[in-house]
Amino acid sequence: xxxxxxxxxxxxxxxxxxxxxxxxxxxxxxxxxxxxxxxxxxxxxxxxxxxxxxxxxxxxxxxxxxxxxxxxxxxxxxxxxxxxxxxxxxxxxxxxxxxxxxxxxxxxxxxxxxxxxxxxxxxxxxxxxxxxxxxxxxxxxxxxxxxxxxxxxxxxxxxxxxxxxxxxxxxxxxxxxxxxxxxxxxxxxxxxxxxxxxxxxxxxxxxxxxxxxxxxxxxxxxxxxxxxxxxxxxxxxxxxxxxxxxxxxxxxxx
Numbered sequence: 001x002x003x004x005x006x007x008x009x010x011x012x013x014x015x016x017x018x019x020x021x022x023x024x025x026x027x028x029x030x031x032x033x034x035x036x037x038x039x040x041x042x043x044x045x046x047x048x049x050x051x052x053x054x055x056x057x058x059x060x061x062x063x064x065x066x067x068x069x070x071x072x073x074x075x076x077x078x079x080x081x082x083x084x085x086x087x088x089x090x091x092x093x094x095x096x097x098x099x100x101x102x103x104x105x106x107x108x109x110x111x112x113x114x115x116x117x118x119x120x121x122x123x124x125x126x127x128x129x130x131x132x133x134x135x136x137x138x139x140x141x142x143x144x145x146x147x148x149x150x151x152x153x154x155x156x157x158x159x160x161x162x163x164x165x166x167x168x169x170x171x172x173x174x175x176x177x178x179x180x181x182x183x184x185x186x187x188x189x190x191x192x193x194x195x196x197x198x199x200x201x202x203x204x205x206x207x208x209x210x211x212x213x214x215x216x217x218x219x220x221x222x223x224x225x226x227x228x229x230x231x232x233x234x235x236x237x238x239x240x241x242x243x244x245x246x247x248x249x250x251x252x253x254x
Contacts, residue, residue: 014033
């Protein structure tokens with residue numbers, strides 16, 4: 001004869017003094033009152049439910065060995081850490097439910113062609129070197145981790161180190177010899193005396209500074225946290241470390 005439900009059989013009632021643990025384990029379909037409660041699978045864990053008057057109980061142990069008082073800062077830090085951990089787990093669960101991100105879906109759709117290199121570098125989080133240009137020629141190189149790309153070769157790099165060139169206007173000054181009439185050689189255009197030398201009765205020479213503006217190419221270096229590179233300003237893309245041949249094999253177009 002099968003045993004009755006816990007409400008009729010005291011041996012299957014978890015809160016009854018006549019509870020029979022062996023019989024409860026042998027009863028099919030019997031569930032504890034709180035199915036999600038953690039099992040007390042060793043003797044140490046069972047000490048927490050013993051009365052305080054029993055020396056082996058956890059309450060009696062804490063009475064004999066009181067814990068040191070914790071500071072408010074320590075309690076606050078523990079609570080903050082607990083909330084942060086819960087928030088991270090919640091975001092991870094939401095991400096798992098949403099599936100692949102938009103950037104991952106873009107990479108998964110690439111099956112062949114030159115964009116396979118960008119796909120491999122993106123999926124493996126590789127560092128790449130990008131040669132950039134401007135209207136007058138090569139601008140420089142940007143080295144960083146590839147975080148996003150699209151079919152138009154627009155790139156987003158992170159932790160970037162850029163080496164680039166700029167054209168600067170710089171003055172070039174030199175001394176030239178000027179010949180003029182005597183009455184014009186007292187001062188130069190700024191009222192400064194000038195060196196003179198006689199060459200004739202009404203003519204003299206002087207040395208004056210002449211300035212011409214020219215262009216100079218200067219190499220600069222900078223570090224950027226995140227940078228967006230337009231596809232029309234990119235000349236060449238290459239991984240810093242070589243990729244395996246398998247990463248560049250065309251995939252199934254399905």
